[in-house]
Amino acid sequence: MPSPPAPYDAIILGAGAAGLMCAAVAGQRGRRVLLIDHAEAPGKKILISGGGRCNFTNIHTAPDRYLSQNPHFARSALSRYTAQDFLALVESHGIAWHEKTLGQLFCDGSARQIVAMLLEECAKGAVELRCGQGVSEVDHADGLFRVLAGGQSATAPALVIATGGPSIPKMGATGFAYELGRRFGLKIVQPRPALVPLTLSGADALFRDLSGVSTPVVARCGKMAFREAALFTHRGLSGPAILQISSYWKHGEDIAIDYLPDHAADWLLIAKRTSPRATVRRVLRHALPERLADALDARLALAGDLGNLSDRALGAAQARLADWRFTPTGSEGFAKAEVTAGGIDTDGLSSRTMESRRLPGLYAIGEAVDVTGWLGGYNFQWAWASARAAGEAL
Template sequence: MPADPSQFDAIILGAGGAGLMCASVAGQRGRRVLVIDHADAAGKKILISGGGRCNFTNIDVAPDRYLSANPHFAKSALSRYRAQDFIDLVDRHGIAWHEKTLGQLFCDGSARQIVAMLLDECDAGGVRLALGSPIRDVAHADGGFRVMHGDRVSTAPALVIATGGPSIPKLGATGFAYDLARRFGLKVVEPRPALVPLTLPDSEALFRSLSGVSAPVIARCGKASFAEAALFTHRGLSGPAILQVSSYWRHGQPISIDFAPGAEADWLIQAKRQRPRTTLRTALGATLPDRLATALADRLPAGELGAQSDTALKQAERLIADWRFMPNGSEGFAKAEVTVGGIATDGLSSQTMEARKVPGLYAIGEAVDVTGWLGGYNFQWAWASGWAAGQAI
């Protein structure tokens, strides 16, 4: 008898990176797989990533570059499906790529190539796609799952939550994964925006005039520290260094910025000895954009360096190396690239991504409380967690 068209071995909710990876792996293992998504096209978040070129992984992937209530949870999946494994897949599909700064890998061409590759892999596994098919209800009984989507009902003994987090709602992102997880008794770590620009209060209005100015800095929040560029915006702070520390930032915490990364000790005192008639503004302007140098100098001792005491110059050095900003918020999920928090890892197997108390239920990708640094780390978690679940279902 032909297979019942409504019955599958696994139903995957979400046609993003993690969901497509999971589906392709399971499908190629002979599983009958259905992927459901309310969006009319697969991989929408992939398509806009990396400026349209998809920063698809990072050669420096390591567990300590991920945030989670359990910092050890990601180790298993990341060690079993490595960055090189995904690179090998990309190479097999003839997709040209290049390395940018800090181990980031991008397509030479378009992010569409990555989506096409994943869809080809799904096709090779006979995966069925139900796109433009909103999920209306999910039920669990008799060891199986029943999903009402669009005008259809599909069933399977395995269900994979791969619907991501609420970041970038304009692409249709929601907190659906968390609502569904709670229905099945799974805990959710409070989700908050990550890799997101931070906003500054009116008291920092001087820096609003610097909108568009960027400079290499070291940005810190707590014990986290990132040496990359910071960008001033009309609302506050952005740029890679700020996006990185935003994942660690909580309301009420200061952000510290070193505007003179790599400067030698007593560099202002040395400048005073060599060029006593130089002003602090000129000294800063040697390494910083003019507008930023002016804004910082306006808040520091004026006049020629030769007229300043060594003590005053040491104090100026300390301020420049540890300039404190007190953000009053972030630009929220609308501008966040990913989400910190999500489905709690203590209810999942790190080997298979299966829920400990609900056999057959899995959660992968951004839906889970594992969040990577900027630079391809979150995609690698999507591939690795999707692969782990795809091997298990």
């Protein structure tokens, strides 16, 4: 006799941004969906994002703002579900929003509104949600996936890995997605912390005295450059510009900082002509926070009035301030990383459906996959877009 049909069409592991979105899309297409999460409540990372207001997308989303071993992989999903598409969903639920700098969109109220919206969308699709259930077993046989979670077993012909990466472990994040991927033949691109503060030591550690000082800069690493604020911390460097560049930084490489990106290349020489009795310290204090100006002045070690300093010495100071080098010793790790770079190798997945090329019925979406966006709502947009792609394929 043929075996009875599975009670579910799809089991989705992980009730974060990607998992909730995928469940809602599949459920509203008439699929019987079971959504499982080990946390006591869904959307925990959504709730803490954007200072509690959820930077839910970015209107400047484009494939070139994502890191991956295959830089073209994200293009298909992102083009089929755009920031404007998600914004339309937000507005359909009456959620007020505002745009901050650089295309970042936030809720006017609370990130809880985004979680409530996603849960309402899941309810429309009759999604069964089980929270507080850790997965103890997952196997595949006879075309069905079997998941044992919280002492209960469930089967379905499709399984979606939406458990994210190991960033922010205090929220319960783990590398479970990678274990599961490997078990079913998917390769893993070495995971590493991304959008993370960088640590300094040695001569650079003197800048720890500036802990709490922030200033707009251009941060560079290799061919990448980001113009945003940098923040000095008791351990090293942070702030949006540093978080952005950290995703591209590799051990042993320098980070270059331009402290005065709005100044002309020969600004010190101009100051010498217009204010010959001023000091380097004084002109730096006009342009930068005092503590930072004083620290940079001490390292430049140019004593005396500008009028008494050679053009060559001032030119060298200008060049150094525009290209001040730090060699980070590392990062603050997954504990402080906003996201994970690396993950399930995209070569093993369909860019259109997120389905495994090796095992039909297996999908991977969101942060679990080797696609990492810039700071500012890009990673949420990848979660929505990749989830939509899988949800429409289930």
